[in-house]
Amino acid sequence: MEQTMQFGVFTVGDLTPHPTTGQTVTEAERIQIMVTVALKAEEIGLDVFAAGEHHNPPFVPSSPTTMLGYIAAKTDRIMLSTATTLITTNDPVKIAEDYAMLQHLADGRVDLMMGRGNTGPVYPWFGKDIRNGIALAYENYALLHRLWREDVVDWDGQFRTPLTGFTAVPRPLDGVPPFVWHGSIRSPEIAEQAAYYGDGFFHNNIFWPKDHVQRMVKLYRERWEHYGHGPADRAIVGLGGHVFMRPNSQDAIREFRPFFDHAPVYGGGMSLEDYMDQTPMTIGSPQEVIDRTMGFREFVGDYQRQLFIADHAGLPLKVVLEQMDILGEQVIPVLRKEFAALRPAEVSDGPPLHPRVLAAQAARGGPLTSAAPEDSVTSTETAVPA
């Protein structure tokens, strides 16, 4: 069964007012929007849905495995992931248990991405010191890595109660731990960590110029090879991306500008045009998005996972679903073909998958086979009013 490069969407779960009406959806509506996006992702043949984890307003999703477990029950095929799981402030024992449980419920369709978070006070709120951010990411992940691989763990560290004779349950499904990505925008120490373990490295590729993304990925690839996991071009790389499309690029820019200008994450300083010039953000026609995304492989090499940010910045659900339709119909099929044509045979198309996921794909005859029609969600039968 041949693997393919993975395309998907990720959500941060922000409650941002609509820039012109000033209306903000409720938390209940926002959670349903995220679920709707996940189901839509499966319907249109995407490979991955990833959810963020936050512990402060204006964000909603604090409890990713609860949400992903619900989505797992409603889907058959799509991989469920995180963007990101806070390895700094969560107890690694609880991460080991929660995601192993999710892995069983989702029949192996689970991987996750470690991150340090972007909100300082989350550290003290969870009893940690932000000055130990990197040290927490290292120690907690070292423990998590062992808990998924050793049945009985004795452990001592600086940041958590010691363990003697501890077994994290459930054990990973069929003894295969979930695949792990490490995400970092700017810390070479995290690229080094991903390389050391032979795990995946993900760059969100949204907020920083491409030169920086390129340096981070290059470092990860070189160090992956250094640690003996194989040639640098075989390392497992994922990228984020931010796009907004209309058939005519001027229409896309006109429609998206108020969302950009008012979205807290984009600052409110730089113009949309300058931002597009200096970062990989693409607001334009589907063809422009295809061209720009194909350009990513020129600065990071052939990579395995491309996630686009879907619902955010106060975009109405109707628009989000329209954007996903454009992605699913006009953009991703072309990207799949073009990336596959350029990829050398020895470079893995996608990240490692659980054997059960591979077997299920083989039984279906391919990773892209759509879900049964009665499971489908369309833009006209959404759970929340747009």
Added chain:
Amino acid sequence: MTAGASRSLVVVSAGLSQPSSTRLLADRLAAATERHLEDAGIAPKLRVVELRDHARDLTNHLLTGFPTPALQEAIDAVVSADGLIVVSPIFSASFSGLFKMFFDVIERDGFAGKPVLIAATGGTARHSLAIDHALRPLFAYLNAAVVPTGVFAATEDWGHGAVAADGTLVERIDRAARELATAMVGRAPTAMRDPFTDPIPFEDLLRSNQG
């Protein structure tokens, strides 16, 4: 002194008008420092950063979290400098906001032990203590090696002639420049480590993060 030895001298000027008296003071300090370095057998490599040219990029950096290529280049020049001359106009009893914004976006460890000459301009000599209550603490926080003489130039100082009499602007410039040059000569050139081309091995990172 070793033949062919050189040191990079970077001037940061936060003057707003063109021409500005802040830049005028910065240029006099740079020329005097170059002269003292040459007297010590060191070839100075001068670079001037006009913060006015980066004003919009600085605001954007604070809001978006990343610098434009031009601003990054200026930051790199400052961090890799062997000596710095920093000059700000005094506004509302302190350095200007533009001056502070620039130093706010640079990592603190880029200044450790770096020789720095602090200087400022203002309308009258009544603002001169801002050198010691605003600029000096900022660079103390950054762990820079600030030279003892700070130079404040009030408008009237520009009319005191060319002779370096005791306490005139010309004399203060020369004294501060000599102190800066001496500090630069006495210190090995700044060595830059690029974490992307020269990474610290994971085992070392693990060890350094323990305790």
